[in-house]
Amino acid sequence: MLKEILKKPESFYDTFFxxxxxxxxxxxxxxxxxxxxxxxxxxxxxxxxxxxxxTIMISPVGxxxxxxxxxxxxxxxxxxxRAPAVGTGIKRALPNSIVISYQGDGDLAGIGGNxxxxxxxxxxxxxxxxxxxxxxxxxxxxxxxxTLIGQRTTTTPLGRSAKNEGYPLRISELLATLEAPVYIExxxxxxxxxxxxxRKAIRKAIQNQIEGKGFSLVEILSPCPTGWGMSxxxxxxxxDEAMCKYFKLGVYKDVNGSAVNNNTPAGNIAxxxxxxxxxxxxxxxxxxxxxxxxxxxxxxxxxxxKIAGFGGQGVLLLGRLLSESAMLLDYHTTWLPSYGPEMRxxxxxxxxxxxxxxxxxPLVSTPDVLFAMNLPSLDKFxxxxxxxxxxxxxxxxxxxxxxxxxxETVYIPxxxxxxxxxxxxxxxxxxxxxxxxYTKLLSFESVLSAVKxxxxxxxxxxxxxxxxxxxxxxxxxxxxx
Amino acid sequence: MLRLFMKGNEAAVYGAILGGCRAYYGYPITPAxxxxxxxxxxxxxxxxxxxxAESEVAAINMVYGAASTGQRVMTASSGPGLSLKQEGISYxxxxxxxxxxxxxxxxxxxxxxxxxxxxxYNQIVKGGGHGNYRVIVLAPNxxxxxxxxxxxxxxxxxxxxxxxxxxxxxxxGQMMEPVVLPEPITEFQEKPWVVDGTVKTVNNLISxxxxxxxxxxxxxxxxxxxxxxxSENEVRYEELYTEDAExxxxxxxxxxxxxxxxxxxxxxxxxxxxxxxPVTLFPFPTNKIQELSRxxxxxFVSEMSNGQMFDDVRLALEGKSPAKFFGHMGGVVxxxxxxxxxxxxxxxxxxx
Ligand SMILES: Cc1ncc(C[n+]2csc(CCOP(=O)(O)OP(=O)(O)O)c2C)c(N)n1
Ligand code: SF4
Numbered sequence: 001m002l003k004e005i006l007k008k009p010e011s012f013y014d015t016f017f018x019x020x021x022x023x024x025x026x027x028x029x030x031x032x033x034x035x036x037x038x039x040x041x042x043x044x045x046x047x048x049x050x051x052x053x054x055t056i057m058i059s060p061v062g063x064x065x066x067x068x069x070x071x072x073x074x075x076x077x078x079x080x081x082r083a084p085a086v087g088t089g090i091k092r093a094l095p096n097s098i099v100i101s102y103q104g105d106g107d108l109a110g111i112g113g114n115x116x117x118x119x120x121x122x123x124x125x126x127x128x129x130x131x132x133x134x135x136x137x138x139x140x141x142x143x144x145x146x147t148l149i150g151q152r153t154t155t156t157p158l159g160r161s162a163k164n165e166g167y168p169l170r171i172s173e174l175l176a177t178l179e180a181p182v183y184i185e186x187x188x189x190x191x192x193x194x195x196x197x198x199r200k201a202i203r204k205a206i207q208n209q210i211e212g213k214g215f216s217l218v219e220i221l222s223p224c225p226t227g228w229g230m231s232x233x234x235x236x237x238x239x240d241e242a243m244c245k246y247f248k249l250g251v252y253k254d255v256n257g258s259a260v261n262n263n264t265p266a267g268n269i270a271x272x273x274x275x276x277x278x279x280x281x282x283x284x285x286x287x288x289x290x291x292x293x294x295x296x297x298x299x300x301x302x303x304x305x306k307i308a309g310f311g312g313q314g315v316l317l318l319g320r321l322l323s324e325s326a327m328l329l330d331y332h333t334t335w336l337p338s339y340g341p342e343m344r345x346x347x348x349x350x351x352x353x354x355x356x357x358x359x360x361x362p363l364v365s366t367p368d369v370l371f372a373m374n375l376p377s378l379d380k381f382x383x384x385x386x387x388x389x390x391x392x393x394x395x396x397x398x399x400x401x402x403x404x405x406x407x408e409t410v411y412i413p414x415x416x417x418x419x420x421x422x423x424x425x426x427x428x429x430x431x432x433x434x435x436x437x438y439t440k441l442l443s444f445e446s447v448l449s450a451v452k453x454x455x456x457x458x459x460x461x462x463x464x465x466x467x468x469x470x471x472x473x474x475x476x477x478x479x480x481x
Numbered sequence: 482m483l484r485l486f487m488k489g490n491e492a493a494v495y496g497a498i499l500g501g502c503r504a505y506y507g508y509p510i511t512p513a514x515x516x517x518x519x520x521x522x523x524x525x526x527x528x529x530x531x532x533x534a535e536s537e538v539a540a541i542n543m544v545y546g547a548a549s550t551g552q553r554v555m556t557a558s559s560g561p562g563l564s565l566k567q568e569g570i571s572y573x574x575x576x577x578x579x580x581x582x583x584x585x586x587x588x589x590x591x592x593x594x595x596x597x598x599x600x601x602y603n604q605i606v607k608g609g610g611h612g613n614y615r616v617i618v619l620a621p622n623x624x625x626x627x628x629x630x631x632x633x634x635x636x637x638x639x640x641x642x643x644x645x646x647x648x649x650x651x652x653x654g655q656m657m658e659p660v661v662l663p664e665p666i667t668e669f670q671e672k673p674w675v676v677d678g679t680v681k682t683v684n685n686l687i688s689x690x691x692x693x694x695x696x697x698x699x700x701x702x703x704x705x706x707x708x709x710x711x712s713e714n715e716v717r718y719e720e721l722y723t724e725d726a727e728x729x730x731x732x733x734x735x736x737x738x739x740x741x742x743x744x745x746x747x748x749x750x751x752x753x754x755x756x757x758x759p760v761t762l763f764p765f766p767t768n769k770i771q772e773l774s775r776x777x778x779x780x781f782v783s784e785m786s787n788g789q790m791f792d793d794v795r796l797a798l799e800g801k802s803p804a805k806f807f808g809h810m811g812g813v814v815x816x817x818x819x820x821x822x823x824x825x826x827x828x829x830x831x832x833x
Contacts, residue, residue: 018686020693054678058546059688068686074676076549077688079572082542085534089546089554090676092530093504097550097678115542118535273665279526280495280662281485320657324486327659335486335657339512339595360742362656362735365816 009043011052011072019069028066032232034189034222035064038131038198042100043071045203049210055098056090058083062104063137063224081112084119087126098209099126106136109145109169116175120215123180123257127205128217130171133224134243141227145169148246153227168246172219176252183208183216184253190223190239214257221247291446293329299388299408300439302356304364308349308381309373309394317454318371318428319350322435324450325442326354334362347376354441369439371431372398373414390438392431410438410475417470423460426467433471438479444472484659489627489649490515490557492660493583494523496631497555499665502581503529504554506543508536508562511595512651513585516557537562541569541582548578549687551675553635557583559651560601561592563609570644571610574704575689577674579638583631583647585654586734588812596812597651597735602789605648606762613701615708617645617715618762620733624658630760632663639670641711648762650785652735652814717760718769722748726755728827729773731794732783733759735814740783742817743824752828754781762790770797778831780804781824783815 008014015024029036046052055073059065061080068075074097078086083101091099108116108130116128135153136142142155146168150159160168172186183205187198198220205216221243223235230238305322309315316337323335336351351364368389372378374397382404385391390408396415414430421430429451436442451464487495493516497505505520517533524531530547534540540556547554558566563584573580586601588594608614617637619630627649634645676685691697719737721744723729730740737758747754757773759766774780780802782791791806798804807823809815 020696053680053683056676056678065690068688072683074678074683075686075688076546076676077576077686077690078545079542079568082538082545082569085539085542086546086549088532088539089504089506089543089548090550091546092532092543093547093550093552093554094678114535115539118539273667276498276527276665277662280498280523281483320486323657327484327486333659336652337655339651339655358741359738360745361739361817362652362658363739363814363816365818 009040009047011043011046011055012040012070013072016069019066027070029063030226032223032225032235033063034133034220034224035131037189037195038129038220038222039067039070041195041199041202042102042129044199045206046071046073048203049206051098051206051210054096055100056094058087058090058099058101060101060103060107061138062107064102064104064131065138067102081107081110082115083107084112084115084124084126084128088119088122088124091124091126095125098206100206101126101128103128103130104137105130105132105134105144105146109171113145116171120175120181120217121178123182123214125209125212125214127209128215129202129205130217130219131222132171132219132243132247133222133227134168135224135227137224137227146171146247148242170247172217172252175217180215181217181253182214182255182257184219185251186219186221186247186249188221188239188244188249190221190236219247221249289449291328291443291449294440294443296439296441300368300390300441303354303368303439303441304366305352305354305369305371306349306364306367306381306384307352307371307373308347308377309371309397311346311348313348313373314425314428315348315373316350318431319352320454321428321432321447321450322352322354322442324453325432325436325446328446328449329442331355332357332359334359336362349377369435373427373431374398375400378402392434394427394431410434412471412474414471417474418467421463421467421470423463423467426464429464429467430471430474433468434475437472437475444468484661486657486659487624488515488655488657489621489624490585490654491519492624492627493557493631493647494519495660495662496628497581497635498523498527499628499663500553500632500635501666501669502553502555502635503527504544504547504552505529505531505556506534506540506547506554507556508534508540508558510559510562512587512597512654513557513559513562513583515654516583516585537565538569541566541573544580545569545573545576545578548573548580549675550677551672553579553639555581555583557585559585559587560589563601563604567604567610570616571608571612571614572689573644574608574610574614574616575612576687577642578644578687579635579642581631581634581638581645581647584649586648586650588810594812595651597785597814598810598812599650599734599736599785600787600789600810601648602762602784602786605646606790606793614704615711615763617641617643617711617764619645619647620760620762621647621649621653622734622737622758623653624656625660627653628660629663632666636666637715639672641707642674643707643711648734650734712764715761716764716766716769718766719756719758719760720769721756723755723757723773723777725753726776727753727778727831728755728824729777729780730754730756730783731758731780731790733762733790736783736785739815739817739820743820746817746821747824752824754824759790765793765797767797770794771799771801774798774802777802779827781827782806783820784808785812785814786810
């Protein structure tokens, strides 16, 4: 039986053409190394399942970095520890491919610990072959997360101590606690009997993927004679006697699942321009209605606007309403918010530009128009306003007059008016009404349309319309001169 | 024409989808999070994949995997996340994988803050990972360009089999402006090199390994040739009033918008200034700078950094014209007023 297994499988290249050097017939592994045997078991399973063409093998970083020398299938080489993430990207793009992530213990349990944990937890429909040889083979026998207590490596010259390095990681046990994985087994390849069990486990882990069951992982205790400083037979014995004692063989999880994310859509679905555009534009104004642009008074043309108030007063929304109304009138416009945690609970402000010309800086440092929605905002920004600029003051929240004499002022109890309308939140709509009436920059229709674009809930449209009218009316009735 | 009002971060996703991108892998970070949020909303609707990865390291490697299959794929983040993605970007450059990363810069170093900054220039434009590689860097300065350049990024990535980074800042990401949706890309080039689980590509390998020094040198030389071709063919910039300008202002991203206002103001006061805004940071508009140095007296560079692009301007000038730098860091954005003041001082000096 063993002889049959060791015959070169079809899913192996005839000659290892990618391998540099003199011996393209033999592998690069040391005599007695477990990697070669495990490769053959995988290739043989690929043969038998007839999946060579659709298999994508991910080579890790470690001694098996050159797995792609051998496997006659699609090959992708991944960064150290990242094979499960790379496999996720591949499998999600190609749900019909068979993705095999081949990883050592440094790769999987050390640097890539979180990647394997998360891929397993997502239940990616991939097969992971985890070669645990209790050491970093490739870099010269340093300690691995799986190195046994007392085991000497080049970075634990006196032997691993629990006190300094902690205990060896039992990956199979750990991952078996997760909901999503369907199959996790630990096997060994120390002798023919164990190799047969390993062969079976690998097949099952691949079969699960073919059947779309979900995440499967086979942990294989594997000899590294070179790294351990042993002969091949001593190394096999050490697998049996030392490793198997700490890393108990067995099935840790075997449930009849179906992959959590098995039904992800396939790659590049053709989609027409109209479909994309209507999808992307779906929540935006579809009517390309032409609005009549009112003639703004000279002093209020191309305004740079600052809006300030408490978070929650609709400061940012007022800015958006101004910008969107202006956009509907074919103006150039920008809206720049204060963003991030500073907004939570604290003050909010935003900058709006409306112009006939292309707008340079969206930042407003010398506003032509200031909306002071509360007292601190007036205190803070009153002096920034340009000479002859306009300050709109929400007198419901500001109990003082503007101190400057060289600016225009519009005092309006916006919050009170909004309350009367029955919706405190419409304070900003009252204010934009006042602005539209005072400057003639925006029309009633453009603002109303912007309100409807932004305020999704239809039941608020009516109160908002009333608030808008009231804001305009208030200015009409109270305008000085 | 239908104009949609949206944030720069949203526009990047629109551009990506119109550019044929069908997978997004990312990890949230301010001020880039709306990109992930918008992608989460739209990608599944266009038959694509959205997945919130466990980290930026995982995200870029998922992108690496998806790009290996030929899928148009992207991720986005801000400074700290980009630092983590650098290994994956280096691998992608080495393996010649086309993919797109958006970096919405914030203040650094370290956790810094979430205000807009441009301190990632060096780590992005100079290839912040290991090895002799370059990525194509596009620098939008408005919401429309967030859409258009992200779309273009996918074409450039495929054309050159190279990572492309859209480098912008918190302001361009967070601000809203009207956008006209561009035409979607509907024709895609064949990618014979991919590994897509079919007989046709079964002999393909995606890898950045070349064990023999001579082989790796050959690979590196090939990459350098590609970067040279990119430098010759893909330079993009925008200029304003440069013909008769005595002082050329230079800046990218949000700073170039401030400089645009400065130019308008300065011209109205009779100061002969012009603006040269690099749209591609790699390739850098070196020839254009040299050409302008024959007529201009001085280059004035402004950035929200310690002068990272300024170094490249000086390299391009080869000492032939004087160059001055004015910058802010930490999230402070230069104002039109203060730059105008600087310019007035410069013009007084030039007169003397
Ligand atoms: C980011 C990074 N860190 C470190 C290395 C160096 N390195 C290469 S292989 C390896 C350990 C591999 O050990 P393991 O996964 O156990 O595989 P083995 O060689 O034992 O089969 C390390 C640390 C690397 N390539 N990349
Ligand atoms: S060092 Fe160990 S794991 Fe690496 S090839 Fe040699 S025996 Fe195998």
